Amino acid sequence: MKIPNSNEWRWLPIDRLSAELRRRRVRTKRRTYKSGRTVGGKPFTRGPLSYLLRNRFYVGEVVYKGEVLPGPQPTLISRDLFDAVQDKLVEQLNNHTQKRAKSDALLLGKIFDDRGTLMGPSHTRKKGRKYRYYISSCLLQGRKELAGSVHRIPAAEVESTVAAALRKRMTGRSDQRDDELIRSLVEWVDVRTSELIVSTKRHTASRIPSKIRITWKKPPSKRRREILLPSTASEKPLQPIRSDARERLIEAISRGRCWLNELVTGGVADTNEIAIRERCSVRSITMTVSLAFLAPSLVKAILQGTLPRGVGYARLCDLPAEWPRQYRALGLAAQT
Numbered sequence: 001m002k003i004p005n006s007n008e009w010r011w012l013p014i015d016r017l018s019a020e021l022r023r024r025r026v027r028t029k030r031r032t033y034k035s036g037r038t039v040g041g042k043p044f045t046r047g048p049l050s051y052l053l054r055n056r057f058y059v060g061e062v063v064y065k066g067e068v069l070p071g072p073q074p075t076l077i078s079r080d081l082f083d084a085v086q087d088k089l090v091e092q093l094n095n096h097t098q099k100r101a102k103s104d105a106l107l108l109g110k111i112f113d114d115r116g117t118l119m120g121p122s123h124t125r126k127k128g129r130k131y132r133y134y135i136s137s138c139l140l141q142g143r144k145e146l147a148g149s150v151h152r153i154p155a156a157e158v159e160s161t162v163a164a165a166l167r168k169r170m171t172g173r174s175d176q177r178d179d180e181l182i183r184s185l186v187e188w189v190d191v192r193t194s195e196l197i198v199s200t201k202r203h204t205a206s207r208i209p210s211k212i213r214i215t216w217k218k219p220p221s222k223r224r225r226e227i228l229l230p231s232t233a234s235e236k237p238l239q240p241i242r243s244d245a246r247e248r249l250i251e252a253i254s255r256g257r258c259w260l261n262e263l264v265t266g267g268v269a270d271t272n273e274i275a276i277r278e279r280c281s282v283r284s285i286t287m288t289v290s291l292a293f294l295a296p297s298l299v300k301a302i303l304q305g306t307l308p309r310g311v312g313y314a315r316l317c318d319l320p321a322e323w324p325r326q327y328r329a330l331g332l333a334a335q336t
Helices: 014-023 046-053 079-102 155-169 178-185 243-265 271-278 282-293 296-304 313-317 323-330
Strands: 002-005 008-011 061-064 067-070 119-126 129-136 152-154 186-191 195-200 211-215
Touching (some): 155 186, 155 211, 178 186, 243 271, 243 313
Antiparallel strands (some): 061 067, 119 129, 129 152, 186 195, 195 211
């Protein structure tokens, strides 16, 4: 939708428009009745905003018994702008409906936080991988203070937990997939800080209890990482390896193992052939291949991001072949 922003107008989706109006403290009209009861004065949400933006009063028209008639009031906005807003509203509604129909969220419309607020599906992408979540609708509307104590949860983990609880309580063996179980048996899911409360459909013939309580705890948003400690005490606090350095190391180890496999199986004659193919020096190939001989515990530390900062590609390529000596060369305590 269009809202004024300094000297220009810009289009915003309904949800972002609601958040922008809330930021500017624009609220609905406040009215006080003779009885003393007051209404209004609340932030605009999706429903009232959609109704407001569809109101034909602003183009000099009124709707009476389903018929659009010319009104006595002056036109406040142009017909072109009004029609453009209607097109945007229809476009957003169609996109929203299509997304719901194609959504892979198994608990869509069935999961609520501990304040009874519906949680909707959301996702992020990182390095090409999709991470799905359920988020309290209050957050999407910019009203975080109204959300429950747990307002963002990983979707896949909750779905698999609910499906496993259903399958465990079913009489006989079930070959149904998780999505089939959830869609056929789950009425709603209430998310608490220490448990999930699952209400099942009453008409089911599977003899599952009408309410299932599942002990559950939201996983931490940031995984705790224990850094490999040096073999000698150090006064300087250690920091974990940077994420970009970790990614480069993982890629290098993968390439080194592939090239070593080619050399061992006879896929290539020598490192010179690989160097010509990869358009790099033979020394670069031999250094990368040496990473294939890293101790498994060192590789695990790289994958988990627990390798201390400063232990990078150059140091790892110049290590001895024996695993205990690798730790001594890096000044780290050997892992069992």
